[in-house]
Amino acid sequence: MDFSLKRAAKVISHVAKTPPQAVVPAWRVPSSKAKNQVQFVVREMIQCVQYDRMDQHDEWELYGVVDCVADVDGPMPEVTASLTNTDDMAAISSYILHPLVTSHEHVTSKGGHDLVTLNVLPASEPFPLMFYQIKMPELPLWGSYRFKTVSDKEATLNLKLKLNERVRNSFEFFEVFFPFDVLGTINHVDFEISQGGMTFEKKSIHWNLGQKFPKQLEANAKATVKFAAYSGGEERHRVCANVMFKVDDYTFSTYEIDVKGVKIAQGKVKAKCICTRQFTSVDYKIHNGDDTNHYVTFPKVISSQ
Numbered sequence: 001m002d003f004s005l006k007r008a009a010k011v012i013s014h015v016a017k018t019p020p021q022a023v024v025p026a027w028r029v030p031s032s033k034a035k036n037q038v039q040f041v042v043r044e045m046i047q048c049v050q051y052d053r054m055d056q057h058d059e060w061e062l063y064g065v066v067d068c069v070a071d072v073d074g075p076m077p078e079v080t081a082s083l084t085n086t087d088d089m090a091a092i093s094s095y096i097l098h099p100l101v102t103s104h105e106h107v108t109s110k111g112g113h114d115l116v117t118l119n120v121l122p123a124s125e126p127f128p129l130m131f132y133q134i135k136m137p138e139l140p141l142w143g144s145y146r147f148k149t150v151s152d153k154e155a156t157l158n159l160k161l162k163l164n165e166r167v168r169n170s171f172e173f174f175e176v177f178f179p180f181d182v183l184g185t186i187n188h189v190d191f192e193i194s195q196g197g198m199t200f201e202k203k204s205i206h207w208n209l210g211q212k213f214p215k216q217l218e219a220n221a222k223a224t225v226k227f228a229a230y231s232g233g234e235e236r237h238r239v240c241a242n243v244m245f246k247v248d249d250y251t252f253s254t255y256e257i258d259v260k261g262v263k264i265a266q267g268k269v270k271a272k273c274i275c276t277r278q279f280t281s282v283d284y285k286i287h288n289g290d291d292t293n294h295y296v297t298f299p300k301v302i303s304s305q
Helices: 005-013
Strands: 037-050 059-071 079-084 091-097 101-108 114-120 127-135 141-151 154-163 173-179 186-193 197-200 204-208 218-227 230-238 240-248 272-287 295-301
Touching: 037 079, 059 079, 091 101, 091 114, 114 127, 141 240, 141 272, 154 173, 186 197, 186 204, 197 218, 204 218
Parallel strands: 037 272
Antiparallel strands: 037 059, 059 127, 079 114, 091 127, 101 114, 141 154, 154 218, 173 204, 173 240, 186 218, 197 204, 230 295, 240 272
16 A cells, blocks of 8 residues: 555645735636535545455555535635544544645544644635545455466356445445456356346456445355466466445545535625535455465466457
8 A cells, every 4th residue: 555645745736825815816717696605525535455364464545635616705705614523433644735725723522533624715616625544443345355276267256245334335336346467368257146247358357236235234256267278387466356436425434524614704605515525445456365475376378369
């Protein structure tokens, strides 16, 4: 895992810092018919590598970005908003703020709840208000993956998934990809799945689970994979399952903008405040737990056509 807030800093560094001033800045589009609306989007992402082994710990990083766009009266009204959470298991470990944030305060209550108050001079175009990284002791999804070679033309796979009960069980999509880029052409797949549908191409298998896990929050897939002919030599290849999912109106850490507490500094302007959330997997891998080095030995392919 190599996520760093330095990457977030590179994004922010491309936006010049604009000092507070009374006149409308050149980058702010004036509007005679302002909607008086402030919109926040909290996008949370997770990177994960699961090994399913007692001798090697899983690795994961949970991070997010708060996007903001404002359409309110006045040349440059200051907006005050608070990012807060309801679950004391999650805690912000580090964060980077956009230059348009004029001041901020980060307070952690005795119960472990975070409150980050931000004073910002908003832009009329969407911009990343804040990048943050979170300490989280749990994963949203646990997996156990077993891949074994049966012969020079055949292998079996078995994937078991368990959804964390904290995760909102309503997905925009939930898919698993089994890549076999260098193991030759897949000729046929016999499969048994607990839900959804499974298809295959020349170099990969795709399992579409649908939008919801069953009541027990578990799903599994078994398959026998038949490859093109192999002969001569041996090669070792990394084998893993790649999980892709997205959940709307939800963040794993429970962080969100308190829309009722959003304030606009100038005059008595009343603005409609909206906060939407989403949680997505960015790079979620479950490695073959049967092999110490997460590789399988397969005869060297002569022809994959």
